[in-house]
Amino acid sequence: MNIYRTIILSLVFAALPLMKMEGEKTPFNRGGLQVDASGRYLLHADGTPFLYLGDTAWELLARLTYEEAVSYLENRKEKGFTVIQTVILSELESYDTYDVTNPDPVYLAHVDRIVEEAARLGLYIGLLPTWGDKVDKQWGRGPELFNPENARIYGNLLGERYAAYPNIIWIIGGDRSGEGKNRAIWNAMAGGIREKDPHHLMSYHPHGEHSSSFWFHDEPWLDFNMFQTGHCQTTYGIYRRLLWPDRERQPVKPVLESEPRYEDIPVNFREEDGRFTAYDVRKTLYQSMLSGTCGYTYGNNNIWQMYAPGREPVCNARTWWYDDLDSEGCNQLKYFYKLWNQFPFPEGTPCPEVLISSGGYTADEGVAFGNGSYLLCYFPGGEKWIIQLGKNWNIAYTLQWMNPRTGEIMEAGTTQESRLEINLPEPGTKNDWI
Numbered sequence: 001m002n003i004y005r006t007i008i009l010s011l012v013f014a015a016l017p018l019m020k021m022e023g024e025k026t027p028f029n030r031g032g033l034q035v036d037a038s039g040r041y042l043l044h045a046d047g048t049p050f051l052y053l054g055d056t057a058w059e060l061l062a063r064l065t066y067e068e069a070v071s072y073l074e075n076r077k078e079k080g081f082t083v084i085q086t087v088i089l090s091e092l093e094s095y096d097t098y099d100v101t102n103p104d105p106v107y108l109a110h111v112d113r114i115v116e117e118a119a120r121l122g123l124y125i126g127l128l129p130t131w132g133d134k135v136d137k138q139w140g141r142g143p144e145l146f147n148p149e150n151a152r153i154y155g156n157l158l159g160e161r162y163a164a165y166p167n168i169i170w171i172i173g174g175d176r177s178g179e180g181k182n183r184a185i186w187n188a189m190a191g192g193i194r195e196k197d198p199h200h201l202m203s204y205h206p207h208g209e210h211s212s213s214f215w216f217h218d219e220p221w222l223d224f225n226m227f228q229t230g231h232c233q234t235t236y237g238i239y240r241r242l243l244w245p246d247r248e249r250q251p252v253k254p255v256l257e258s259e260p261r262y263e264d265i266p267v268n269f270r271e272e273d274g275r276f277t278a279y280d281v282r283k284t285l286y287q288s289m290l291s292g293t294c295g296y297t298y299g300n301n302n303i304w305q306m307y308a309p310g311r312e313p314v315c316n317a318r319t320w321w322y323d324d325l326d327s328e329g330c331n332q333l334k335y336f337y338k339l340w341n342q343f344p345f346p347e348g349t350p351c352p353e354v355l356i357s358s359g360g361y362t363a364d365e366g367v368a369f370g371n372g373s374y375l376l377c378y379f380p381g382g383e384k385w386i387i388q389l390g391k392n393w394n395i396a397y398t399l400q401w402m403n404p405r406t407g408e409i410m411e412a413g414t415t416q417e418s419r420l421e422i423n424l425p426e427p428g429t430k431n432d433w434i
Contacts, residue, residue, distance in 0.1 A: 052295025155192020
C-alpha cells in the first residue's frame, strides 16, 4: 500500500502553550545540556532534543530593574524563546573604575535575581561575562579592563558563582575577534570559568561576518560554534561563507546564528538604505535552520539596547523597548518552533541539490532539509520553483503549504513524482513560503 510522507512547502502553525504548567516537567529536570552523538545538535542528558531559540537582550542586566526584567522574560517565554543572550559588563554602561577581580556585589546580586527568575520560567541565559570593548575597545565605550591574568581571575569568580545554576550557557567574546592580544585574554577567561564550572556548555560570540571557528574551533572549552552574519548582508551568500565551512570543520561541532539582521535596524547601519523587516527575520531563521544549524538568535534593534526615554538611541533606535516586544518578526518565530517539534530535525540534513529556481527569480536562494521521510523547503520569493528528488526519495508524499507570515496551513494533495513543478500560492519578491 502507499505510505505517504510529508513535504512542507510553507505553513505557519498556531502558537504552542509554552508556559510551564503546574507539575509539568521543566527543561532542567531533563538534565544538563550537551552535544548529541552526531556532533550537530544539542540535547538534554535524558536524550530530549533542545532547540536554541535565542533573543538578543544585551543590556538586560545593566539597564533594566528587576521588575522590568521579569516583564521582559515573561513575554519572551510566552513567545517560545528558550535562551536569552545578555552581558554582565555591557557595552553601553560606564565601568571606568571597575575592578574585575572584585566585582560589585550589589550588581551581581541583581544579576543573580534575574538569572533565577529566568530559571523559574524555564529559560536559559546565554551569559557573556563582558562585552568585547572591555577587552579590545575599537568601538563601544570601553575602557579596556582585561589582561590574561585578571581575565582568569574574573572567570574563576563567575564560574564558581554560577556553576550550580541549571540555566547557564556561557558565551565568551562579545562582538570581537579572537586575534592578536584578544586570543590570550579570551582563552584565559574561558579557562577560568571552566576550572570552576566544567559542566555548562560554552561558545563564543564573534564580530560581524565572522565565526568563533576562525580562532577557537580546536579549543577544548568551545562546545559549539557561533557565527554572526551581521546587519549588512541580505542574501544566502553569507551562509555559504560562514555556515557551510563550519559544518565541514573537524572535529564536528554544532553551529548556530548568534546575531543576524535585527528587526528594525537600518540596513548597513544607514537609514537611507532602509530597515530590516519581519521578512528579513524569517529569511535568516529558515535559511540558517534548514541549512543545518542547531539554533537561531533573533534580535530587535530597540530591544537589544533596551531603548527608553532618557537614553541615547544607538543604531537609529526609534521605539521604546517595551513597546516593541510584540513586533511582527518576533511573533512569527513560534511557527518555526512548532515545526521543530513536528519533525525530527536531528535526523535530517541539508539538501541543497533538491531546489531549483525557475520563472526568472534570482533575488535569493531557497533551501531544503530532510531525511528521505520528510522534506522541508523554504522559498524566499518568486513564482515558480522545481523540487527535484533523487533516487533515495522514492515513496509517495502528501504535500502541504505553510505560510510563515500567518500560520495558515493549506493542503496541496499527494504525489509520487520525483520532479515537482511548484507554483507559489502567492508569488512576489517578499512572499516567502514553506
